[in-house]
Amino acid sequence: MKFALGRRWPLILLAVVLLGAFAFAMFRTGPLAPIRVTVHTVADGTVTPSLFGIGTVEAQRSYAIGPTAAGRLLSVEADVGDTVIAGQVLGRLDPVDLNARIAALDASLARAGNAVIAAQAQQRDAAAKAKVTAIEAKRYDTLADQKFVSPSAVEARAQANTSARAAVDAAAASVAAAQDDLTRLQAEREALVAQQRNLTLVAPVDGVITARQAEPGNTVVAGQAVLQMIDPSSLWVRTRIDQNRAAGLAEGLDARIELRSHAGDAHMGKVVRVELLSDPVTEERIARVRCDRAFKEGSVGEMAEVTISLPPSDAGPIVPNAALRHINGEKGVWRITEGKPRFVPVSTGAESLDGNIRILNGLSSGDTVVVHAERPLKDGARIKPVEVITGLKR
Known part of the structure; x- marks a missing residue:
């Protein structure tokens, strides 16, 4: 009897060790383990909000050059890409009788x-x-x-x-x-x-020919364009801004223009017009942005990325946008109080493109909030602040 019990002690000991290892795993890395979170300490500051939009380069002043009476073209003396001056002869029509x-x-x-x-x-x-x-x-x-x-x-x-x-x-x-x-x-x-x-077609201003739509021998009617030209000094960017983020859009705001063909080469400009009519299909507002200096590169119709700077907010608590949560239809953050997360409703203000947002009420400077968590949080949950959450699924 004693011999049989002595032979079972190693098995009992092994079972206790395994049970302890399982419990350790459950409370340290398993579902009962503290939830790993990254935190941010709230500090007072200002936010410089910006609006981002995609636009196309267009000419504010474009001209369709053609006759005011029907006739037959004798000659067309300019072609696409030609630079012309005001008063230059561009074409002639047959005078007949x-x-x-x-x-x-x-x-x-x-x-x-x-x-x-x-x-x-x-x-x-x-x-x-x-x-x-x-x-x-x-x-x-x-x-x-x-x-x-x-x-x-x-x-x-x-x-x-x-x-x-x-x-x-x-x-x-x-x-x-x-x-x-x-x-x-x-x-x-x-x-x-x-x-x-x-019957003599002349350039109304200095500009560049952008289209040639008739050739010598063609018969053209009154109002038909033979040539089209633009004033290259009047180029601007027709920019579309999401209506949800268009608050504060106004004339005179500074803007940063980056042409698709010259990524990284920024042109500074200003908003010179905000269109009264929005696009009801895409739900976007239209703004015209002019560069401070004439475009020496790019082309009409080219895409451009436009960042419009809004006035900075007043000083107050600033948190990353990633810290905001929506729970039961209420916007707030998880504030850490005595080591435990508590959901706190907040009101937000200006937001910058780099992800910072101004908190109007609900937080104070020095508060600690949760930015990311490896699992959904609940009030009073066990948490473990870490620098980086590895293996986090997004």
Whole structure:
């Protein structure tokens, strides 16, 4: 009996050791072990919030160059990529019979000018005759007072004077009509000359040709673009900002522009316009951002990453955004009190792109909060602060 019991002692001892090892594993690394967490000590500071958006490079001032009347292209004297200056000839249209019509009007203008001269001469002649008849009528009035001439002779001279004055009025009307005819012909000629000028396509400003949409021999209609050009000094970035994060977006804010073709090469600029209309499909607001210096690289239509700096927040408690939790529809953090986590509701303010967020109430400087935990926490759970949680599944 004693011999059998002696042989069981090693087995009992082994069982006790195994049971102890299992209990140790359960309380140190198993489900009963303290939950490993990383912590952060709350400190007062300021947050500089930013807005991030994706945009495309566009030209604020672009021009479609074409005729104002239908015609056939004789020549196109610029191509895509050409740099042009204001007033430079870019193309010409066939004038057809326009030059002949202008020549005909020139002849009509010469004839109308001669008609004005003739009418003015007739007016002067009529005025001279009226002056003579007026003198004679006055003299006959004097002779009639002295009984040297008969009343019928006085009446005849008065009638002659009246007719002469009517002739003066008629001559004046003829001069006015001739001048009106001359003015009409001059206006018609100016209209044809303006139409002739419109047959020459010129650059309205200094710029760069971006599209050529017709070739010599093509027939174009009024308003059709033959060439398109932009003012390269007016380039800006049409930026889309998520509406959920667009609070504070306003004109005049500083911005950082990074073209996709020049990653890491930042251009500083400003928000020059915030569009009144948002995109209801993508739920984004539209902002126009202009660079402080003209783009010397990149291309119109190129993608760009834009970071807009908002005014910094006031000083107060700052925590990492990763420390925030949503439990039962309430936003808060796990604050460590006497070594135990306690869920504390908080109100948040400005947030920076590097993950820091301003706490408006609920925390004070010096508080310790949980940033990451290897398992979901509960109030009063056993925790073990560590520097890094290895093997954490995200």
